[in-house]
Amino acid sequence: MQRYSERALLTDLYEVTMLQAYYLRRMNQTAVFELFVRRLPDGRNFLVAAGLAQLIDYLESLRFGEDDLAWLRECGRFDPGFIASLNDFRFTGDLDAVPEGTVMFADEPVLRIRAPLREAQFIESRLVNLIHYQTVVASKAARCVIAAQGRTLVDFGLRRAHGAEAGLLSARASYLAGFDSTATALAAPLFGIPVAGTMAHSFVQAHASEADAYAAFAQAFPDNATLLIDTYDTIAAARMVVPLAHWLWEEERTRIKAVRIDSGDLGALASAVRGILDAGGCPDIGIFASGNLDEFAIAALVAQGAPIDGFGVGTRMNTSSDAPYLDCAYKLVEYDHRPLRKRSAGKAFWPGAKQVLRRARSDGGLQEDVLALADEDQPGDGLLQPVMRAGKPLAAGPALSGIRARVRAQIAALPPALRLLKATQPYPVRVSEKLQRLAGEVDAAQERQAAMDQARWEQDAE
């Protein structure tokens, strides 16, 4: 049996019903779909695109397994010829996309699929599912990185992430956005991400005394122990760490790496604990903070000068709690060489296969983006690049280290106001004249068609 996350039926049923309707009408000309975000969440100035590596895996491995076909036969609403046709169903199309770690804005396509209609349509649900979530997390995590101003950041969020895949992929997305490591162990063998781990309150509780717990942990992980000091009384625990640290050094030549504070007024406690450790001759023991942190809490602690060396950031980053979803859409922009768009209230989009041209100033800072037709000759760097052709990746994907470097460089190149944690004047994204003209033509053609339709049906009805 396939992994459930790789089953073709991990999709919306309507992808299958539409496929059957296309099959019965023999519709399968070339379609172009694009994925974009309609508007940024409140308070946000940019997105960080992520998830492309997992999308490529999905597109390469997409096939209906015997389990999937058996269910389609059993459920009684599908045509046998149609079901048989799914035996050979593969993704054979082209994918163009912005590289992972690219900073993006509203209305800009992050990827473009050009494929036979049925393939391009069917992949919608899982494609959005994969790109949306990692983009949500990378965009949130990048804000934490900005707020932390160089302090260590560790992803702590597996337990309250929304399921297994969210736990794993948020470790990846936060790392590529600039986090230093994750607590999620499986992210190390699967993605090569550094992992970090300390102890839980239960570890302190289970020992006969807090000092016993600290000694046991330090002896199990010489030179690498971070001790959790807020189980009972943070200040009293810090006072106990001082003689323990000296004893461990003198008896066993072992150092304590850090202490962790997970509750209370983190800034005030960190200052008091720093004072106790320094006065006790332990200036090398670091202070790590965790507990309900996000970019706002981190920025506040940094602004007040709290002596905190690193932050464990969990739930609020992994669920992107203030903006847990993006208003994104995967839309048909061309079918059989005919550019298209819909006009639904508040949900119109730009027709035709497009490109984003990014223009920089002479100092390397970003100046503006232009949303244009893919075949327009416009100055600027085209963000969408060829990734797959005829269903095959053109090259191995970039290493996570390269993606991290891209995020760093792109955020550094943003106009400074866009790096603030509150919404500011949006980054300028201009729509080319040719694209604006095309949109008007597409709407006019659709209106003519609708009028003809209406007339025909009214005539039929008479």
Next chain:
Amino acid sequence: MQRYSERALLTDLYEVTMLQAYYLRRMNQTAVFELFVRRLPDGRNFLVAAGLAQLIDYLESLRFGEDDLAWLRECGRFDPGFIASLNDFRFTGDLDAVPEGTVMFADEPVLRIRAPLREAQFIESRLVNLIHYQTVVASKAARCVIAAQGRTLVDFGLRRAHGAEAGLLSARASYLAGFDSTATALAAPLFGIPVAGTMAHSFVQAHASEADAYAAFAQAFPDNATLLIDTYDTIAAARMVVPLAHWLWEEERTRIKAVRIDSGDLGALASAVRGILDAGGCPDIGIFASGNLDEFAIAALVAQGAPIDGFGVGTRMNTSSDAPYLDCAYKLVEYDHRPLRKRSAGKAFWPGAKQVLRRARSDGGLQEDVLALADEDQPGDGLLQPVMRAGKPLAAGPALSGIRARVRAQIAALPPALRLLKATQPYPVRVSEKLQRLAGEVDAAQERQAAMDQARWEQDAE
């Protein structure tokens, strides 16, 4: 290779580091942990417990695969004897839990693990991950069910759910909370949940005309077609559906089931479309609405009498967008027969193995819950029931139909104010005198121990 979602390393690294420290100290007496929610999200009056079936699967199948052990060996920080001991690591403990679909309140344990310390500790991360997410979704979905007052509800949220498992498990959690079906196809073969699906805007766009698209779909799914009518102009599309419906009936004896509106002022459009369909002799064509819906939007549409027969509810339910996480914790309450708790600021909890006793009035309505020690003799129905003993489930889990019935009955038994969509006077959860006394004793014992510790370390330091 195991599925990633079943790998033992899908856990926080600290679960492994603590295990090594326990191994080296030979600590493995019986521990009792409980999972509870510290406080309800803003605006919420109750939770619906969910996820137990997936937790049982996890506990039964937990083992370190060769891949997991290989990584532990490679990463260099673990003791070879410890790693070898993980070869035989299994969950051999007891699980008591409230049945899925039980209505719960703050501070009440939803489950209790009693097992050798290492097992009880190690399972923490994935246990919380599994119970937390489904409880988040079931609690949100139950509010949508209350708001919909009997109208059909369909889960539409796979694409913006946080990953594959979230998509699948939110289909399950929303169905058990009372949704009628899901659009996520794989939920049918995996969980036996009814699935529903219509068409996307792209389907309308790809056809030469809107009427062609509708005819193609109706012919592919006779008597079962729901037509999406907001791609260009909702009112014009509804006017076209009337003659099309008559034509389909006269030519092919096929009925159109419903139309779907996905944008704009859903209430006003539904009224207008209802008028057009009724005036055109199509009173049997239903109206289905979708687009940014949650319990508040549904309640507003129902209150204004919008003629909507069913709602597709996606992103805001699957991400629980107004409360994407619960402040839940899995805490050690007893070790080696010693009751325990921590006292961290704002994060204290009740010590000892506990039970929740639920008391009903003579009319069946809920009166109050009592949080008591598990061995107290208190009136009321004990919510926590034996589920696993010595690592094995005691019985097959209940069918989803039974869980749905439980949710319905429990929500019907709530004091009416608690069924409102805004926060109200909290449901009374009393803490037994014996439990309050025990908490005081545990704190006093810990303080004595801390004082002894402090004195000893200060002496050592001199």
